[in-house]
Amino acid sequence: MPPPRASAPTVTTPGPEVAALRGALRRARGSLARDLPWIGCRDPWSVLVAEVMLQQTSTGRVAQHWEPFLQRFATPAACAASTQSEVVAQWVGLGFNRRAQSLHRAAVVIEQRHGGRVPSTVDELVALPGLGPYSARAVASFAFGRAVGVVDTNAGRVLARAVANARLAPAGAQALADRLVAGVASAPVNQSLLDLGAQFCRARPRCEDCPARAACRWRRAGGPDPARGSAGVTQAQAPFAGSGREMRGALVRALRDGPRSRRTLRARVGAPDGRFEAALVALEREGLIEVAGRQIRLRA
Ligand code: SF4
Numbered sequence: 633m634p635p636p637r638a639s640a641p642t643v644t645t646p647g648p649e650v651a652a653l654r655g656a657l658r659r660a661r662g663s664l665a666r667d668l669p670w671i672g673c674r675d676p677w678s679v680l681v682a683e684v685m686l687q688q689t690s691t692g693r694v695a696q697h698w699e700p701f702l703q704r705f706a707t708p709a710a711c712a713a714s715t716q717s718e719v720v721a722q723w724v725g726l727g728f729n730r731r732a733q734s735l736h737r738a739a740v741v742i743e744q745r746h747g748g749r750v751p752s753t754v755d756e757l758v759a760l761p762g763l764g765p766y767s768a769r770a771v772a773s774f775a776f777g778r779a780v781g782v783v784d785t786n787a788g789r790v791l792a793r794a795v796a797n798a799r800l801a802p803a804g805a806q807a808l809a810d811r812l813v814a815g816v817a818s819a820p821v822n823q824s825l826l827d828l829g830a831q832f833c834r835a836r837p838r839c840e841d842c843p844a845r846a847a848c849r850w851r852r853a854g855g856p857d858p859a860r861g862s863a864g865v866t867q868a869q870a871p872f873a874g875s876g877r878e879m880r881g882a883l884v885r886a887l888r889d890g891p892r893s894r895r896t897l898r899a900r901v902g903a904p905d906g907r908f909e910a911a912l913v914a915l916e917r918e919g920l921i922e923v924a925g926r927q928i929r930l931r932a
Contacts, residue, residue: 647811649794649795649796649847649849650795650808650811650812652846652847653790653794653795653812653825653844653847653848654812654816654821655847656843656844656846656847657821657824657825657828657844658820658821658824659843660824660828660843660844661820661824663843664824664827664828664831664843665823665824665827666691666827666830666831668691668694668695669695669698669699670682670694670698671823673774673775674774674775675775676749676750676752676771676775676776677702677706677707677708677750678698678702679770679771679774679775680738680750680757680763680767680771680775681698681701681702681705681735682694682698683763683767683770683771683774684731684734684735684738684762684763684767685697685698685701685726685731687728687731687764687767688727688728688731688869689726689727689728691830693725693726694726696725697723697725697726700722701722701723704722705719705722705739707748708738708739708742708743708748708749708750709739709743709748711735711736711739712736712739712740712742712743714736715932716732716733716736716920716930716931716932717929717930717931717932719732719733719735719736720732720733720736720884720920720930721884721888721930723884724881724884724885724888725885727872727877727881728877729880729881729884729915729918729920730918730920731762733918733919733920734761734762735761735762737761737762738760738761738762738763741760741761742760750771750775752772752775752776752778753772753778754768754769754772754778754780757769757771757772765783765806766782766783766784766864769781769782769783770782770784770822773813773818773819773822774819774822774823777817777818777819778818779810779813779814779815779818780809780810780813780818781806781808781809781810781811781812781813781818781822782809782822782825782826783802783805783806783809783863783864784826784829784864785829785864785865785866786825786826786828786829786830786833787809787822787825787826787829787864788800788805788829788859788862788863788864788865789829789833789834789835789837789859789862789865790825790828790829790833790844791805791808791809791812791862791864792805792850792858792859792862792863792865793833793837793848793849793850793851793857793858793859794833794844794847794848794849794850794851795808795812795849796808796849796858797849797850797853797855797858798858799858799859799860799861799862800858800862800863801863802863802864804863805862805863805864806863809822809825812825828842828843828844832844833859835859835868839851876907876910876911876914879901879903879907879908879910879911880911880914880915882901882903883897883901883911883912883915883921884915884920884921884930886900886901887921887928887929887930888930890929891924891927891928891929892927892928892929893926893927893928894912894926894928897928912928919931
Protein backbone atom coordinates (compact mmCIF):
# COMPACT_ATOMS: atom_id res chain seq x y z
CA MET A 633 0.00 0.00 0.00
CA PRO A 634 1.52 3.37 -0.93
CA PRO A 635 2.34 5.73 1.96
CA PRO A 636 -0.14 8.54 2.58
CA ARG A 637 0.59 11.64 0.59
CA ALA A 638 2.53 14.39 2.30
CA SER A 639 0.49 17.48 2.87
CA ALA A 640 0.62 20.36 0.43
CA PRO A 641 2.19 23.61 1.62
CA THR A 642 -1.03 25.58 1.35
CA VAL A 643 -2.64 23.37 4.00
CA THR A 644 0.19 23.66 6.47
CA THR A 645 1.30 27.25 6.72
CA PRO A 646 -0.55 28.62 9.74
CA GLY A 647 1.01 31.93 10.63
CA PRO A 648 0.26 31.81 14.38
CA GLU A 649 2.11 28.50 14.79
CA VAL A 650 5.17 29.87 13.01
CA ALA A 651 5.15 32.93 15.23
CA ALA A 652 4.64 30.81 18.35
CA LEU A 653 7.60 28.58 17.53
CA ARG A 654 9.79 31.57 16.72
CA GLY A 655 8.92 33.15 20.06
CA ALA A 656 9.65 29.91 21.92
CA LEU A 657 13.00 29.58 20.15
CA ARG A 658 13.91 33.17 20.96
CA ARG A 659 13.09 32.76 24.65
CA ALA A 660 14.96 29.45 24.93
CA ARG A 661 17.97 30.45 22.82
CA GLY A 662 20.41 30.58 25.72
CA SER A 663 19.43 27.24 27.19
CA LEU A 664 19.28 25.55 23.79
CA ALA A 665 22.75 26.65 22.65
CA ARG A 666 25.13 23.75 22.17
CA ASP A 667 28.85 24.09 22.80
CA LEU A 668 30.13 23.25 19.32
CA PRO A 669 33.14 25.03 17.85
CA TRP A 670 31.57 26.12 14.56
CA ILE A 671 28.46 27.67 16.11
CA GLY A 672 28.70 31.44 15.83
CA CYS A 673 31.49 31.19 13.24
CA ARG A 674 30.93 33.60 10.35
CA ASP A 675 33.91 32.75 8.16
CA PRO A 676 32.28 31.41 4.98
CA TRP A 677 34.88 28.73 4.20
CA SER A 678 34.90 27.48 7.79
CA VAL A 679 31.08 27.34 7.82
CA LEU A 680 31.04 25.55 4.47
CA VAL A 681 33.54 22.94 5.70
CA ALA A 682 31.46 22.37 8.86
CA GLU A 683 28.26 21.91 6.88
CA VAL A 684 29.84 19.38 4.52
CA MET A 685 31.25 17.45 7.48
CA LEU A 686 27.88 17.49 9.25
CA GLN A 687 25.98 16.03 6.30
CA GLN A 688 26.44 12.44 7.43
CA THR A 689 28.56 12.58 10.57
CA SER A 690 27.68 13.21 14.20
CA THR A 691 28.42 16.57 15.78
CA GLY A 692 30.77 14.94 18.29
CA ARG A 693 32.94 13.48 15.59
CA VAL A 694 32.89 16.66 13.50
CA ALA A 695 33.98 18.62 16.59
CA GLN A 696 37.17 16.55 16.65
CA HIS A 697 37.99 17.09 12.99
CA TRP A 698 36.78 20.56 12.02
CA GLU A 699 39.59 22.66 13.48
CA PRO A 700 42.43 20.31 12.43
CA PHE A 701 41.03 20.33 8.88
CA LEU A 702 40.95 24.13 8.81
CA GLN A 703 44.48 24.34 10.20
CA ARG A 704 45.58 22.24 7.25
CA PHE A 705 43.31 23.94 4.65
CA ALA A 706 42.56 27.37 6.05
CA THR A 707 41.14 28.79 2.83
CA PRO A 708 39.59 27.59 -0.43
CA ALA A 709 42.90 28.49 -2.07
CA ALA A 710 44.87 26.22 0.28
CA CYS A 711 42.44 23.37 -0.35
CA ALA A 712 42.38 23.91 -4.12
CA ALA A 713 46.18 23.98 -4.28
CA SER A 714 46.39 20.59 -2.59
CA THR A 715 45.82 17.22 -4.17
CA GLN A 716 42.62 15.28 -3.71
CA SER A 717 44.60 12.59 -1.88
CA GLU A 718 45.84 15.14 0.68
CA VAL A 719 42.30 16.29 1.37
CA VAL A 720 40.99 12.72 1.60
CA ALA A 721 43.85 11.79 3.95
CA GLN A 722 42.94 14.69 6.25
CA TRP A 723 39.30 13.56 6.14
CA VAL A 724 40.09 10.15 7.68
CA GLY A 725 37.88 9.55 10.70
CA LEU A 726 34.84 11.35 9.27
CA GLY A 727 33.70 8.63 6.85
CA PHE A 728 31.83 9.04 3.57
CA ASN A 729 35.08 10.04 1.88
CA ARG A 730 33.39 11.19 -1.30
CA ARG A 731 32.53 14.33 0.61
CA ALA A 732 36.24 15.12 0.82
CA GLN A 733 36.51 14.61 -2.92
CA SER A 734 33.57 16.97 -3.48
CA LEU A 735 34.94 19.54 -1.04
CA HIS A 736 38.22 19.60 -2.93
CA ARG A 737 36.33 20.14 -6.18
CA ALA A 738 34.25 22.86 -4.56
CA ALA A 739 37.45 24.65 -3.49
CA VAL A 740 38.72 24.51 -7.07
CA VAL A 741 35.43 25.95 -8.37
CA ILE A 742 35.54 28.71 -5.73
CA GLU A 743 39.05 29.57 -6.85
CA GLN A 744 38.34 29.47 -10.56
CA ARG A 745 34.83 30.96 -10.76
CA HIS A 746 34.45 33.07 -7.65
CA GLY A 747 37.91 34.59 -7.22
CA GLY A 748 38.65 32.54 -4.12
CA ARG A 749 35.63 33.80 -2.17
CA VAL A 750 32.80 31.52 -1.11
CA PRO A 751 29.68 32.75 -2.95
CA SER A 752 26.81 34.01 -0.84
CA THR A 753 23.60 33.15 -2.67
CA VAL A 754 21.77 29.84 -2.39
CA ASP A 755 21.80 29.41 -6.18
CA GLU A 756 25.57 29.85 -6.35
CA LEU A 757 26.20 27.68 -3.31
CA VAL A 758 24.00 24.80 -4.43
CA ALA A 759 25.90 24.75 -7.72
CA LEU A 760 29.13 23.87 -5.86
CA PRO A 761 30.10 20.17 -5.76
CA GLY A 762 28.89 18.44 -2.62
CA LEU A 763 26.43 21.10 -1.45
CA GLY A 764 22.75 20.16 -1.47
CA PRO A 765 19.81 22.45 -0.71
CA TYR A 766 20.20 22.17 3.05
CA SER A 767 23.97 22.82 3.11
CA ALA A 768 23.67 25.73 0.66
CA ARG A 769 20.99 27.39 2.78
CA ALA A 770 22.92 26.77 5.98
CA VAL A 771 26.02 28.50 4.57
CA ALA A 772 23.89 31.35 3.17
CA SER A 773 22.29 31.90 6.58
CA PHE A 774 25.11 31.21 9.04
CA ALA A 775 27.93 32.84 7.06
CA PHE A 776 26.10 35.59 5.18
CA GLY A 777 22.91 36.22 7.13
CA ARG A 778 20.65 35.53 4.16
CA ALA A 779 16.97 35.24 5.06
CA VAL A 780 16.61 31.55 4.23
CA GLY A 781 15.33 28.75 6.43
CA VAL A 782 17.00 25.38 6.79
CA VAL A 783 15.39 21.94 6.66
CA ASP A 784 17.52 19.03 7.78
CA THR A 785 16.41 16.04 9.82
CA ASN A 786 16.36 18.03 13.10
CA ALA A 787 14.53 21.03 11.67
CA GLY A 788 12.21 18.78 9.68
CA ARG A 789 10.97 17.01 12.81
CA VAL A 790 10.26 20.29 14.61
CA LEU A 791 8.43 21.82 11.65
CA ALA A 792 6.28 18.74 11.06
CA ARG A 793 5.39 18.34 14.75
CA ALA A 794 5.35 21.78 16.34
CA VAL A 795 4.15 23.93 13.43
CA ALA A 796 2.21 21.76 10.99
CA ASN A 797 1.16 18.66 12.92
CA ALA A 798 1.20 17.07 9.48
CA ARG A 799 3.63 15.24 7.29
CA LEU A 800 5.23 17.84 5.07
CA ALA A 801 6.25 17.72 1.44
CA PRO A 802 9.64 19.35 0.67
CA ALA A 803 8.12 22.59 -0.63
CA GLY A 804 5.85 22.87 2.40
CA ALA A 805 8.66 22.29 4.87
CA GLN A 806 10.89 24.81 3.13
CA ALA A 807 8.09 27.38 3.03
CA LEU A 808 7.57 27.03 6.80
CA ALA A 809 11.32 27.25 7.46
CA ASP A 810 11.55 30.39 5.34
CA ARG A 811 8.58 31.97 7.13
CA LEU A 812 10.24 31.25 10.44
CA VAL A 813 13.17 33.56 9.55
CA ALA A 814 11.25 36.15 7.52
CA GLY A 815 11.96 39.64 8.80
CA VAL A 816 14.40 38.57 11.52
CA ALA A 817 18.10 37.73 11.70
CA SER A 818 18.08 34.21 10.24
CA ALA A 819 21.19 32.66 11.80
CA PRO A 820 20.10 32.67 15.48
CA VAL A 821 16.62 31.37 14.63
CA ASN A 822 17.94 28.64 12.36
CA GLN A 823 20.54 27.65 14.94
CA SER A 824 17.96 27.43 17.73
CA LEU A 825 15.68 25.37 15.49
CA LEU A 826 18.50 22.89 14.88
CA ASP A 827 19.42 22.91 18.58
CA LEU A 828 15.83 22.13 19.56
CA GLY A 829 15.59 19.26 17.10
CA ALA A 830 18.95 17.80 18.14
CA GLN A 831 18.31 17.92 21.87
CA PHE A 832 14.55 17.66 22.40
CA CYS A 833 12.59 16.99 19.23
CA ARG A 834 14.53 13.85 18.47
CA ALA A 835 13.24 10.68 16.83
CA ARG A 836 12.00 9.85 20.35
CA PRO A 837 10.98 13.33 21.48
CA ARG A 838 11.56 14.67 25.00
CA CYS A 839 8.33 16.64 25.12
CA GLU A 840 8.11 16.94 28.92
CA ASP A 841 11.39 18.89 29.05
CA CYS A 842 11.00 20.74 25.74
CA PRO A 843 11.11 24.55 25.95
CA ALA A 844 8.77 24.76 22.93
CA ARG A 845 6.08 22.46 24.29
CA ALA A 846 3.56 25.26 24.82
CA ALA A 847 3.89 26.20 21.15
CA CYS A 848 3.69 22.66 19.79
CA ARG A 849 0.61 21.64 17.77
CA TRP A 850 1.33 17.94 17.87
CA ARG A 851 1.79 17.93 21.63
CA ARG A 852 -1.57 19.65 22.05
CA ALA A 853 -3.48 17.58 19.48
CA GLY A 854 -1.84 14.15 19.81
CA GLY A 855 -2.14 11.49 17.12
CA PRO A 856 0.42 9.69 14.97
CA ASP A 857 3.90 11.21 14.78
CA PRO A 858 3.81 13.58 11.76
CA ALA A 859 7.61 13.61 11.51
CA ARG A 860 7.74 10.08 10.13
CA GLY A 861 8.37 10.39 6.41
CA SER A 862 8.20 14.19 6.50
CA ALA A 863 10.55 16.29 4.36
CA GLY A 864 14.13 16.33 5.56
CA VAL A 865 13.61 13.65 8.21
CA THR A 866 15.98 10.78 7.54
CA GLN A 867 15.94 7.25 8.85
CA ALA A 868 18.69 5.99 11.15
CA GLN A 869 21.76 4.75 9.29
CA ALA A 870 22.50 1.05 9.07
CA PRO A 871 25.02 -0.17 11.71
CA PHE A 872 28.60 0.88 10.89
CA ALA A 873 30.31 -2.22 12.29
CA GLY A 874 30.75 -4.82 9.60
CA SER A 875 29.50 -2.49 6.85
CA GLY A 876 31.05 -1.61 3.52
CA ARG A 877 31.50 1.91 4.85
CA GLU A 878 33.66 0.59 7.65
CA MET A 879 35.84 -1.36 5.19
CA ARG A 880 36.21 1.58 2.79
CA GLY A 881 37.21 3.81 5.69
CA ALA A 882 39.81 1.30 6.85
CA LEU A 883 41.30 1.13 3.36
CA VAL A 884 41.55 4.92 3.01
CA ARG A 885 43.13 5.09 6.46
CA ALA A 886 45.68 2.42 5.50
CA LEU A 887 46.56 4.33 2.31
CA ARG A 888 46.91 7.69 4.01
CA ASP A 889 50.66 7.40 4.38
CA GLY A 890 51.39 6.17 0.88
CA PRO A 891 50.85 3.39 -1.67
CA ARG A 892 50.64 -0.23 -0.60
CA SER A 893 50.52 -3.56 -2.37
CA ARG A 894 47.27 -5.44 -2.39
CA ARG A 895 48.74 -8.09 -0.11
CA THR A 896 50.01 -5.55 2.43
CA LEU A 897 46.73 -3.68 2.32
CA ARG A 898 44.71 -6.84 2.88
CA ALA A 899 46.90 -7.80 5.82
CA ARG A 900 46.58 -4.28 7.26
CA VAL A 901 42.76 -4.16 7.23
CA GLY A 902 42.30 -7.86 8.01
CA ALA A 903 39.17 -8.28 5.93
CA PRO A 904 37.52 -11.30 4.38
CA ASP A 905 38.24 -11.40 0.66
CA GLY A 906 34.72 -10.54 -0.47
CA ARG A 907 34.42 -7.36 1.57
CA PHE A 908 38.00 -6.33 0.78
CA GLU A 909 37.58 -6.65 -2.98
CA ALA A 910 34.13 -5.02 -2.98
CA ALA A 911 35.47 -2.04 -1.06
CA LEU A 912 38.41 -1.67 -3.45
CA VAL A 913 36.09 -1.76 -6.46
CA ALA A 914 33.81 0.85 -4.89
CA LEU A 915 36.68 3.20 -4.00
CA GLU A 916 38.18 2.91 -7.48
CA ARG A 917 34.81 3.52 -9.11
CA GLU A 918 34.32 6.59 -6.94
CA GLY A 919 37.72 7.95 -8.01
CA LEU A 920 39.19 7.85 -4.52
CA ILE A 921 41.95 5.30 -5.20
CA GLU A 922 43.92 4.13 -8.22
CA VAL A 923 45.81 0.97 -9.01
CA ALA A 924 49.25 1.55 -10.50
CA GLY A 925 50.96 -1.74 -11.29
CA ARG A 926 51.12 -3.71 -8.06
CA GLN A 927 50.53 -0.64 -5.96
CA ILE A 928 47.26 0.85 -4.73
CA ARG A 929 47.22 4.47 -3.67
CA LEU A 930 44.93 7.39 -2.95
CA ARG A 931 44.17 9.16 -6.19
CA ALA A 932 45.99 12.47 -6.50
S1 SF4 B 1 6.90 19.38 22.53
FE1 SF4 B 1 7.73 17.43 21.76
S2 SF4 B 1 7.07 17.26 19.63
FE2 SF4 B 1 6.78 19.39 20.28
S3 SF4 B 1 8.64 20.47 19.64
FE3 SF4 B 1 8.97 19.82 21.77
S4 SF4 B 1 9.97 17.80 21.62
FE4 SF4 B 1 9.09 18.28 19.59
